[in-house]
Amino acid sequence: MNVLTLKNVSKTFGDFYAVNDLSFSIASGTMYGLLGPNGAGKTTTIRMIMDIIVPDQGEIEILGRRNSSFVRDRIGYLPEERGLYRKMRVGELLLFFSQTKGMKKADAREKIDFWLEHLDLSEWKDKKVEELSRGMQQKLQFITTVFHEPELIILDEPFTGLDPVNVNLLKEIMLELQKNGVTVILSTHLMDQVEKLCNSICLLHQGKKVLEGPLAHIKKQVGRNSIALAYEGTARFLRDARLINRFDNYGNYVEVHPAEGVDPQEILHRAVQEVTVSRFEIVEPSLNEIFIQTVQR
Amino acid sequence: MRKLFAIIQREYLTRVKTKGFVIGTLLMPVFIVFITIAPAAFMAMKSEEPRHIALVDLTKQVYDPLSETLDERTKTGERIYQLHLVAARSDRFEEVKNNLKADINQKKIDAYLIIHQDVFETNNVEYHSTNVSNFRENSEIERAISRVVTKLRLERSGFVPDEVNHLVQSVKLNTFKIGPGGKEQKDVGLSFAITYIMVFVLYLALILYGAMTMRSIVEDKNNRVIEVIISAVKPFHLMAGKILGIGAVGLTQFFIWAAVAGFLSLYSSNLVASFLPSAGDVPLPSVSLSQLIFFVLFFILGFFFYSTLYAGIGALVNSDQEAQQLQWPVISFLIVAFLLVFYTMSNPDSNLSILFSVLPMFSPILMFMRISVHTPPTAQVAAAVIILILSVWAMIWFVARIFRIGILMYGKRPNLPEVVKWVKHG
Numbered sequence: 001m002n003v004l005t006l007k008n009v010s011k012t013f014g015d016f017y018a019v020n021d022l023s024f025s026i027a028s029g030t031m032y033g034l035l036g037p038n039g040a041g042k043t044t045t046i047r048m049i050m051d052i053i054v055p056d057q058g059e060i061e062i063l064g065r066r067n068s069s070f071v072r073d074r075i076g077y078l079p080e081e082r083g084l085y086r087k088m089r090v091g092e093l094l095l096f097f098s099q100t101k102g103m104k105k106a107d108a109r110e111k112i113d114f115w116l117e118h119l120d121l122s123e124w125k126d127k128k129v130e131e132l133s134r135g136m137q138q139k140l141q142f143i144t145t146v147f148h149e150p151e152l153i154i155l156d157e158p159f160t161g162l163d164p165v166n167v168n169l170l171k172e173i174m175l176e177l178q179k180n181g182v183t184v185i186l187s188t189h190l191m192d193q194v195e196k197l198c199n200s201i202c203l204l205h206q207g208k209k210v211l212e213g214p215l216a217h218i219k220k221q222v223g224r225n226s227i228a229l230a231y232e233g234t235a236r237f238l239r240d241a242r243l244i245n246r247f248d249n250y251g252n253y254v255e256v257h258p259a260e261g262v263d264p265q266e267i268l269h270r271a272v273q274e275v276t277v278s279r280f281e282i283v284e285p286s287l288n289e290i291f292i293q294t295v296q297r
Numbered sequence: 298m299r300k301l302f303a304i305i306q307r308e309y310l311t312r313v314k315t316k317g318f319v320i321g322t323l324l325m326p327v328f329i330v331f332i333t334i335a336p337a338a339f340m341a342m343k344s345e346e347p348r349h350i351a352l353v354d355l356t357k358q359v360y361d362p363l364s365e366t367l368d369e370r371t372k373t374g375e376r377i378y379q380l381h382l383v384a385a386r387s388d389r390f391e392e393v394k395n396n397l398k399a400d401i402n403q404k405k406i407d408a409y410l411i412i413h414q415d416v417f418e419t420n421n422v423e424y425h426s427t428n429v430s431n432f433r434e435n436s437e438i439e440r441a442i443s444r445v446v447t448k449l450r451l452e453r454s455g456f457v458p459d460e461v462n463h464l465v466q467s468v469k470l471n472t473f474k475i476g477p478g479g480k481e482q483k484d485v486g487l488s489f490a491i492t493y494i495m496v497f498v499l500y501l502a503l504i505l506y507g508a509m510t511m512r513s514i515v516e517d518k519n520n521r522v523i524e525v526i527i528s529a530v531k532p533f534h535l536m537a538g539k540i541l542g543i544g545a546v547g548l549t550q551f552f553i554w555a556a557v558a559g560f561l562s563l564y565s566s567n568l569v570a571s572f573l574p575s576a577g578d579v580p581l582p583s584v585s586l587s588q589l590i591f592f593v594l595f596f597i598l599g600f601f602f603y604s605t606l607y608a609g610i611g612a613l614v615n616s617d618q619e620a621q622q623l624q625w626p627v628i629s630f631l632i633v634a635f636l637l638v639f640y641t642m643s644n645p646d647s648n649l650s651i652l653f654s655v656l657p658m659f660s661p662i663l664m665f666m667r668i669s670v671h672t673p674p675t676a677q678v679a680a681a682v683i684i685l686i687l688s689v690w691a692m693i694w695f696v697a698r699i700f701r702i703g704i705l706m707y708g709k710r711p712n713l714p715e716v717v718k719w720v721k722h723g
Contacts, residue, residue: 050528
């Protein structure tokens, strides 16, 4: 069953196409990556899904319903622009948000305690929000996204501002939710996070869909393998356009992209002739790589 | 409904629970009494410093009676105006004047008066001082000299001043207010004061609570909390919740004041009687029930009108500074209304008063004023209320369309054509 379906959705701001004829659908229980560089149309797409802005054209169907405001309470949304009432106490704030999500008070109190415990914030319940550190505020915001047990969770850049420990905590919870059958949409420009977490992706560029589908499938179809190469000496062969399309020097090693139809073995052969090779590894294309290739095409 | 109620509850509780609300509720009555009474009280305060005034009396008749008439005393019983007669002849007048100026510069005297020989014909007296803007002092001196000069004139013409005074005494106007039921009440100017205070409170409340709605929205925008909220609650409910919640704060404050005032008035007549037995027959001004009902009605309607307008401004701006710039048209409505209060009070039935008291931006203040000072035709009151209700409805429709888009806009402030477009397409 599809949790979310977009059909030919477009949105313009003046002459600018923020989202252009976008269609995709997300199956229940998927961790779905909505990708693209800044300004690709991710946030606009999400806002249309949340019925915060209305599309100019196209249809959006959520949990089998056309009117998304009707299913609002069954969605959890963490916007990119985060905000809390700083003067309120943590418990009061959560209770307020639970009411805006249509939860019953007794039920809400139980859920609030559970999640505060789960995210290690219990002792802060009676403190004012402004007394919390930024990381704790982020966790608090995350609670408001999930504590009403939504069927669909939309996270817009959830990892910004979090330290590695909390990033891991968040990832764990996301995977836990997914295991319980919740569908998660993760919108980010951090390709490596998506690569680790998501089953399926949709790649946006300048408001248009450029790639969509299961991640493994995309990697096989679109990506071309690259070579991680570490060496000592002067590598003139890297400038040979017949052999090598492009290379990125990362300091410790060089990522080498073979030219069309070139066998990596041929490159290894040349390399050994010119330099002392300490590492030669054929790597699957990173999502980042796929993105750059796709956009540049 | 639960969502709307959650917004209302939050707006209400976060405000009522603050120290600012408690202090405001306590201090507002003090503040209002202060600004209505203080200027007059300060004016009436007597100088405690004696003033040394040199008197050049070219008539040679004014000094004696004047020092008798100008007999204001300080609290310690000292004369405030200490007159010093300066002998002067007309031919050496300039020299005398220069000497007096030198005396003022050396602070030997504070001022000097010159009464010319022809004062009985020209009425002119010169008063030279370093400070000539003390109205109380000027008018006391003027009145005293006038009295003396008039008396001398009467005597010259062969009248007996005391008899003339008796004959030209002015009459005293006793005012009675006729209430709606035809009941008459002796009025000692206090009912005017009460009405004035109520109008002033209404005016302040509309400005303060209206602006509070605006600031609440700007705050949510700055906090970036707005997107979290409108992902759960319809923008219209957010706007309505803010307006209702803050309006309820205002009403709470009024009810506290009304309860305290009611409690005091129960006992105040006894209090006054025990302190001033003679004042027992002067009825204390009371606020009629209908006046209270209209006060609450016009506050609620006026508040909806202005706070909706303010909500629209709040949605359009990104900071308090920008809000300050954009709110001047709203404030100028209220200021015009307040400036027209005195005119309306004196001419409650003029065409201008009728016109302004039914226009929605002025009616909350001016129609309430008219109802308080005199009973306007029911049709006019009904017209004002109906027009106000319709305008509030139109305003909500209009602002809701701006609000929905405006609250998500950051950065550049939209210009007028853009706003018009939002309203058309919203």
